[in-house]
Amino acid sequence: MDAVPDADVDITDALVRRLLASQHPDLAGLPLERADNGWDNVVYRLGDRLGVRLPRRGAAHRPLLNELRWLPFLAPRLPLPVPAAARRGRPAPGYPYHWAVVPWFEGxxxxxxxxxxxxxxxxxxxxxxxxxxxxxxxxxxxxxxxxxxxxxxxxxxxxxxxxxxxxxxxxxxxxxxxxxxxxxxxxxxxxxxxxxxxxxxxxxxxxxxxxxxxxxxxxxxxxxxxxxxxxxxxxxxxxxxxxxxxxxxxxxxxxxxxxxxxxxxxxxxxxxxxxxxxxxxxxxxxxxxxxxxxxxxxxxxxxxxxxxxxx
Structure with a gap:
């Protein structure tokens, strides 16, 4: 019971590199390291200060869109940092969902x-x-x-x-x-x-x-x-x-x-x-x-x- 759901899409290092190169080329050369393969999202560390968050299944797409819309509104009202998107990513060949470049928090x-x-x-x-x-x-x-x-x-x-x-x-x-x-x-x-x-x-x-x-x-x-x-x-x-x-x-x-x-x-x-x-x-x-x-x-x-x- 409660095993991590199967992914809809195979998220690889090469895929993330391609998405960055086509949509945020100024970030594409930064070091990239997979940090977490969660229930809903795959998270990469991008350089020292950023992360990349990508839905791994369709059910996680709408929640990410909610974050993209509402976190920039909520973040200034909160006493702790939250991962309001620094950049937004669009669906592309080989990847059907929106995605986000977010701050990376040390700890x-x-x-x-x-x-x-x-x-x-x-x-x-x-x-x-x-x-x-x-x-x-x-x-x-x-x-x-x-x-x-x-x-x-x-x-x-x-x-x-x-x-x-x-x-x-x-x-x-x-x-x-x-x-x-x-x-x-x-x-x-x-x-x-x-x-x-x-x-x-x-x-x-x-x-x-x-x-x-x-x-x-x-x-x-x-x-x-x-x-x-x-x-x-x-x-x-x-x-x-x-x-x-x-x-x-x-x-x-x-x-x-x-x-x-x-x-x-x-x-x-x-x-x-x-x-x-x-x-x-x-x-x-x-x-x-x-x-x-x-x-x-x-x-x-x-x-x-x-x-x-x-x-």
Missing amino acids: RSAALARPGERDAYAAQLAGFLRALHVPAPGDAPRSPVRGVPLALRAESLAARLATGRLPQGDTLRAVFAEGTRAPLHRGPALWLHGDPHPHNMVVHPAAAGAPARLAAVVDFGDLTAGDPASDLAAAWLHFTARGRSVFRAALADGSGRPRHDDDAWLRARGWAVHLGAVMALLPADDPLHAVGRHALRQVVEECGSAVSGLG
Whole structure:
């Protein structure tokens, strides 16, 4: 379950060189190195300061177009760097999708850091989401799988729990069910990152004894508008109980009042179960496998038999 989908197109070094030479010839001579072959995109490092992001399947094309349109609008409003395109690429012979040249951010994936290390940037991530989570315009993109009522993900979670590969399945079901019973999001649809898990955060390599700091937030392929609860699930994906406490406190508005009520956090914890299950069933060598396992452990440790319906 949840193997990386097959690509629609074979993205090779030679193909990327051809695309650059024909559309951005001033960049074509820079060193080029494949950096990541992800779920939706292939990413190359281009020279010291740039990257090339290319959809590897048709389902990833529309999300990239959303990034190309909206990230330049959002970037100036956000307290951390994001990969707003420096150059745009068009479909060409041998490659059917738009693509982008983006900034390259030095650092490492936060998924490779220990959860206790990630606690150090809890307030920083909260500040980023606080700035992002504002009312979105009516023509903002909408996702069928993020920012939507949690109950729409029930069938997906049930299939994953049915594999028997996830521990404490009864507890996870109860936590998820509690989230689905919480009242739905009221008010305007807010801008959401859509997938703010640790592998989409770049952290500065910490010096000995120095706390981890976020250098950038990347991969806005799931950029959408809706209920912020799916983004708030980051509290369990990234942090320990200590970090979650800091994260929640730092989300308060300027007067110190919480921006999200208890119902939003119940939905968020349900999202953490769903997203944690998705990631935990990835292959063990995928960085998100450990992230998912961590999130599910955090939920179980936090809730235990106190969750409504566990008895």
